[in-house]
Amino acid sequence: MANSPSESHVDVLIIGAGPAGLMAATWMSRCGIKTRIVDKRSTKIFNGQADGLQCRTHEILHSFGFGHRVYAETNHMLEMCLWNPDENGVLRRSDRIPDTPPGLSRFVESVLHQGRIERYFIDSLKEHDITVERGVMPEAIHLDESVDPADRTAYPVTVTLRHLTEDQAMPAECRTHGSGVQSGLFRSNLAKDDTDDILNAAKANPRAGSTEVVHAKYLIGCDGAHSWVRRQLGFAMEGEQTDYIWGVLDIIPITDFPDIRMRCAIHSVSSGSVMVIPRENRLVRLYIQLTTTEKGGGDYDRSKITPETILKAAQKIMAPYKIDYEYCDWWTAYQIGQRVGSQFSKNERIFLAGDAVHTHSPKAGQGMNVSMQDTYNLGWKIALVAKGICKPEILKTYQSERRRVAQDLIEFDHRFSRLFSGRPAKDLMDEEGISIEDFKAAIQKGHLFTTGIGVDYGASMIVAKSGDTAAQGDGTDVSARGKTTREIVGKQHLSSVIKLGMRFPSFPVLNQADARQWHFQERLPSDGRWRIIVFAGDVKQPEQAARMQELGKALARPDSFLRRYTPEDAPIDSVIEVLTIHSSPRRSVELTDFHEIFRPFRKGLGWDYWKIYVDDEPYHQEHGQAYRRYDVDAKRGCLVLLRPDMHVSWMGELEDVEELEEFLDRFMLNA
Template sequence: MPEPLTTKSLESEVDVLVVGAGPTGLLLSFALARAGVHVRVIDIKEKRIPTGHADGIHPRTLEVLQSYGLADRILKDGAHIHAIVSAQTRDFNVTLAQSRIEECFRDGMKEDGVEVEQPVLPISLEISDDKIMLQSPTSHPVKVVLKRLKPGETIDRATIASQVTRANSEVVRAKYVVGADGAHSWVRQALGVDMVGEATNSVWGVVDFVPETDFPDIRIFCPVNSPHGSFIIVPREGNLVRIYVQLTEVDVDQTGRLDKSKFSPDEIIKVAQKYFYPDKLATPKVFDWWTVYIIGQRVASSYSVTNRVLIAGDACHTHSPKGGQGMNVSMNDAHNLAWKLAYVLRQWAPTSLLDTYDAERGNFAKELIDFDKRCVKVFSAKVKADDSEAEGVTQGELADMYTTHAGGIGIQYHASMIVNVSNPSLAANLVIGQRLPPGIILRMANFRPLELHDLLPSDTRFKVLILPGNISDPKQKAKLDAIAAHLDQPEGFLKRFTPPDAPEDAVFDIITISRMEKTAASTQMISPRLLSHWEKYVAVPVSNHQAYIDAESFGARVGGNLYATYGVSNNGAVIICRPDGYVGMVATLDDVDAVGEYFSGFLRAQTDA
């Protein structure tokens, strides 16, 4: 646990300083701490948020949280949404108050000795212009001055900054700083990074409460375009429900801001009652939380400066909550950035690896804004009963908007140093650059069914999936044996990119999945180089030598479809899964050198270090 700021020395050093303790900053801090990075996280707020704010967690984000071992508590406490009115979801979403989501991250961070320092105000930020310092992996080129606030102190940055002295502030020198401090990010403004985009005239109100209503689908996610206006129903944990209501009779002034003092939750409910008609909605006696907002659709012009100060989450993209993307996109920013920072800090990769964070998440944010504009247009359109009407949208089109675009499953990163799109036909049903789909496989030692995703924890390791086909075939077994022999060669990727003083499985987790009948499968068919004792498997794999088969289990009759799901033929393939769960490349069994070439594009050869 870090010492309170008031008892720290006047100057300190840290690997990564995270500014902002919302879901983005907390997940990033958690992931970095778990990876052994010296991280500090500060927040300007005096206390945690008690209620409200973001609450929806999409299927892909659930997969990410599961990979960190964080999903069980959220699944236990949250409301599960398995259907949208007019459409069944492919997977399910979970809604839970942001405060409780943040609590999961905070509790996880404590296990690694990291706690949020608050209320702490960053006063100034400077990046050294010394090129040697910026290029040095061990330097601390970013200087941030911090001031701990007194309880109840008014946040007037200019006044506080004028009163800062060496005696009442701290100078932090960081290798990296990440601004996860929201839509009005101080870090982004300190960097001089612009937000590109526009605001709309679309104003919405949000209320969280326990409803009294005869609306039949109050516990189902409902995007509704009524003849009077649009609203969205989101079931929450316990008996809570969140209702988004479009406020059509609100004028937005030239400043593009709303004076919340002119609104009240009762007024939002009155509008909702009009939209609910002929169904009834009683005015609640108690509101859990409420707000009003104008939809803005903007993306930061850059996600980093000199790859030493970076921004994430709402600090670099703002959009409407209609698709429930905000917190999900933001946490996936953190997921994308965490392993890259860890590799650069360990000196396993050059700083240029961080270029891919800006490229991948920045491109996705631009695609998200395009989706959001369509989403807002749909919600603002007149509802029509059927396709015969010329203008407006149907309820089916509204539901399709969610099932097609929301959920985060279809995110695709473009070709880059860490996305090699060669050889797509080797795994014809996979999309290189998208997340690796799940699937059931059997442990070869005892035929226990396991979900492949449970073998791919977010532990910063690359997962090397060897799919050799049917190794009862001598030709396929020979290819697998050749790969095993290659692992011991000095020029092979395992020896070349694993630090000599690190465990053999520090960088690569190797998983072999054969396609054969259970009755023919035996661990004796696998080279000892690709095996470890099966009892080493507990909650997550702890060894880099594991053997499995793609076959149907004895009891539950599950599995046996992984090769078909991935589109891998009997000739087999090698699939590289990045530390964040995305497919990085696919190679033939005969060309393991291509795997080494892929890693040489962004990893440092440790034998030359």
């Protein structure tokens, strides 16, 4: 008689160990959530795949403590060159623009191949006792829909996992070919889904690996564009596929093209387009258009796509400049399509993220970034619900916020990819051609979106904006429930820069205790805590000092929300951290001028010297001018509530503590 499958319990099971899955696991590791992450492939990526890292992604990676390692290894892209045919049809450089507009972030767009990025995640996870389990895939899933969503002790998701043999977990196309060049076609949308083939082969093989049953509180499906989890839920992908086919080469180029170490958009007269992405280690990535018809071109013969055919297309587009290579690190091809999942979650117990719910062209550098930002949005919500800090209702905001972002991304990518793939207009009467000025304008207008800095979450129970929550999101109602619940709206007029629903900007400030300058986002690690930022204003003015003392007393009351949300044996800042920035001259202020709640004391550790900051002149760097750049009144200040993902949740005056408490009570739980 065969042995019964083993059974286990876990808080969160993550299917898929690509960037989205690794980001989700990283949140769980920081919040102490019992987690498993599995992937059907027997090995991580070593070459190619996604490579662009946008500004917001760098901010997120730094918030987890390993972003500095990534940023140091990446190639930073500072300028973009536009190449177009002149009046005689000869390819010329038509413009230079900044790749990342100055002032958006302390980081710029950069590139590093996906395998290296995943390695940094994996190393970080190991430090927190989470290891990716490879050669493991789900073969059955069941959700007990009768379980109360508020029941944190229940395990309503049951998944049967199959452990694969080495051969089963390694797709044939993943193996290195005789040429020594690794192909990425097995992950391309031109390749058919191999999940069912692997499962069927595993079940039929008497030597196949074992199965086990995992009971989970939550499941996150990050298993790619062919998502098995999505198919089991019956969710559809909505959108369209074009006939545009693009090839990709990662090569060390031998060329006389002058801007090969710049990001370039190259439009030829009639042979298609090329995007040049300068990479690390002398590599350059070329995105090369293989077909020039958006619709009606018919099926493309996949067998005809080789590195040689892709190179020939690039040579034709870039003529009269010559380009060749002796070393190719990786290559692939894909078909442009824009699709969004019909739903991102099932009963707030099973969630989908990344390519499983949105697919688009890679040339705007959004795929990996938006995928990671999906689970950066989702991870802290699941973690805080699982820990009993937040109410389960906040999980509804994941679909509302991220599906809306995906819809906006598809709309942007639809315009951008067609502008990039279309041929230049010959003259003003050429209605079928694309305007190069329109293409440039689309790039410049899209910077806020493509960098990730402009993500703006709509009104919800955790974003105190006015208006209809369904209309500002993806159609999901994510308002605070209850007939007596009044609308609470943050006071946006207190700053034109700190915007409700958007990520909190970062400017340099000084630590009051030791005069060290910090970019303020460096003091906002992704550790699951909410944060109240107290812009204390000019605390040397008696009236402002009195306001700050009253605020301190209100926060320190035995029945204040800081006490109610915090477990009895935990530090007062373990659920909500209070950070202060004042505008008085640093030398005129002492830490003892501030109420103890702003610099809490811990037995054995003393006073916390890393809670109070000042907008003042440093010794060795430029003045951060934080109050001016945040556009906050330097005399009166304000209060700002930040979510664990650094997005602004609420804003008010120093006296608005009762309103802040009422707002927090809608989604926070008493300890």
